Amino acid sequence: MIRVLIVEDEPLIAEAHAAYTARIDGFQVLSVSHTAQQAMATLRTTPVDLILLDLNLPDMNGLELTRALRAAGIGTDVLVVTSARDLAVVRSAVSLGVTHYLLKPFTFATFREKLLGYARYRSQLLGAGQVPAQHEIDRAFAALRGTAPDSLPKGLDQNTLDLVLGVLRADPVPSGLSAAEVGARMGASRVTARRYLEHLAETGQVVRSPRYGGPGRPEVEYRRV
Amino acid sequence: MIRVLIVEDEPLIAEAHAAYTARIDGFQVLSVSHTAQQAMATLRTTPVDLILLDLNLPDMNGLELTRALRAAGIGTDVLVVTSARDLAVVRSAVSLGVTHYLLKPFTFATFREKLLGYARYRSQLLGAGQVPAQHEIDRAFAALRGTAPDSLPKGLDQNTLDLVLGVLRADPVPSGLSAAEVGARMGASRVTARRYLEHLAETGQVVRSPRYGGPGRPEVEYRRV
DNA sequence: ACCCTTGCGTTCATTCTGTTCACCGGCCTG
DNA sequence: CAGGCCGGTGAACAGAATGAACGCAAGGGT
Secondary structure (H helix, E strand, C coil): CEEEEEECCCHHHHHHHHHHHHCCCCEEEEEEECCHHHHHHHHHHCCCCEEEEECECCCCEHHHHHHHHHHCCCCCEEEEEECCCCHHHHHHHHHCCEEEEEECCCCHHHHHHHHHHHHHHHHHHHCCCCCCCHHHHHHHHHHHHCCCCCCCCCCCCHHHHHHHHHHHHHCCCCCCEEHHHHHHHHCCCHHHHHHHHHHHHHCCCEEEEEECCCCCCCEEEEEEC | CEEEEEECCCHHHHHHHHHHHHCCCCEEEEEEECCHHHHHHHHHHCCCCEEEEECECCCCEHHHHHHHHHHCCCCCEEEEEECCCCHHHHHHHHHCCEEEEEECCCCHHHHHHHHHHHHHHHHHHHHCCCCCCHHHHHHHHHHHHCCCCCCCCCCCCHHHHHHHHHHHHHCCCCCCEEHHHHHHHHCCCHHHHHHHHHHHHHCCCEEEEEECCCCCCCEEEEEEC
16 A cells, blocks of 8 residues: 655645545555645654655745755655646756656546556565566666556547647647648548547647638637647 | 766776767766765766766765755756665665666666667757646656666567568668568568567657558558657 | 538448467476 | 477457548528
C-alpha cells in the first residue's frame, strides 16, 4: 500500500484529490495538509511514500518546500499538481526529483495514469533484488516516466490523431479549417478527418464554428483553442 | 551546445568520460573536478547544463553533493555514474532529481544513449514554447527516462534485426515500407517483420505513419529517421 | 414559398492490424 | 539418449480504422 500525503490549500480541491487517490488500488491517503508548515510537521512524524503537492501554497512555494525536504534529507517522492505552465518551473521540478508533473485541470484517467506509473516504478525497484543491473534501472526509470497515453476511444488511432493536430498547427491561417481541407492536407478522406476533429471538439481541444458565404449548406470549420 | 562538468576523482576515468562526451554531437566538456569542493566552486562561477557525477568522491558522497546543490538553489541536471548497485542509492538519486543513473562499467553506446536522451528532453522542453501542455510535458519526461536498452528484449534476434535494417536501408523509395512489404523482402512473415519494426519504432530508430488511400483500414508504414 | 446548391452526418463493405497460440529447433538436465 | 524448457517464428482470427456512397440539413437565390 502506497501512503500518500496531499498538500493543497484549497479544501475542496484537496478533498477531490483525496477521493481520486482513494479510488485507485494500492494507494491510501494518509493525511491532508493545507500549508507547507503543516506538511513539514506531518512528514517529520509520519512515514509517507508519495506527496501530491500543489505548488501554490499560502506560506511557501511548493518547490521551496521540496527543496527544504531534500535539504533535510527527506527523500519522499513528490508528484507536482499545478496549473503553472511555466518551463522554468517544470525544469526546477525535475531537478528536484519530482516523479511527475500534472497540469490542472486533469481528468481522472490522466491522474490515475500518473499514479499507476509511479506504482510500477516502485514495484520494479523494490522487487528487483539487491543487485540491480543497468537494464533493470532503465526499466524502472522508464516506468516512472514513460506514460501510457490516455487511451483513445475505439475507432481512433494515435498516429492519425497526431497527423490531424499537426495539420491544424501547421495552418498559416489561424482562422480554422473545414474537415474536407484537413482531410486533403493530411492525405486522408473528409470522413476520417471529421472523425478526429469531432473527437478533438468533444475533448475541448478544438472549437467548431459555421462558415457562411456561398450557396449551399455552410461549412463547419475547426479551430484550435 | 550542452555544457558538461565531469566530477570524478580517478584522473584516468575522468579523462575517459571527457573523451566519450566530446565524441557526442552537441556536448562540450567545460571542466573536470576531482573533488566535491572543487565541483561546488566551479559551479558557483561557471554556468553548467549537466553534471556527470561519480558518487564515490574523496571528500563527500556524490548524493550529498547533489543535496547541497539543491539546497543552494542550483538546479543543474545531474547524471550519476557509479558502480553502486544499491537500491537505496538509486531511490535517493531519483528523489534528488538525477536525470539518469549509469552503472559502471558501461559501453560507449550505453553512455551515448543516456546523453542523447538528455539532449532530447532538453530540446523538447526548450522548444515547446511558453505554454506547455500536459502531453508535451509527458513527452519530455518520456524522452528523459524512456531509454533504449542495449540488449534486445526477449523474442528478438540480432540477425533478424540486422536483416530488417538492411531492407529498410536498401529501399530505393525513402517513403517508407509497410510491415507486409518488409516481411516479403526479407523472406519472413508480416508478423515477424512487424515485431522488429515496432521495436525499432519504440527505440526511436524508425517512425510509424499511416498510409491512407483506398477503402479499408490504412496501412502503417515505417520509415528510418 | 419554392427550388437549387453544397456540405454534413452516417452507414457499411473492405482491408489491414494486432494478438494469440501452436510449432519447430536448439540447449540444458538428468 | 529421452525429456523438458526456452527463444523465435508464422498461420489463423477477431476486430479496428478507413472511405465510397447516400439521404438529409441548411443555407442562398428568385
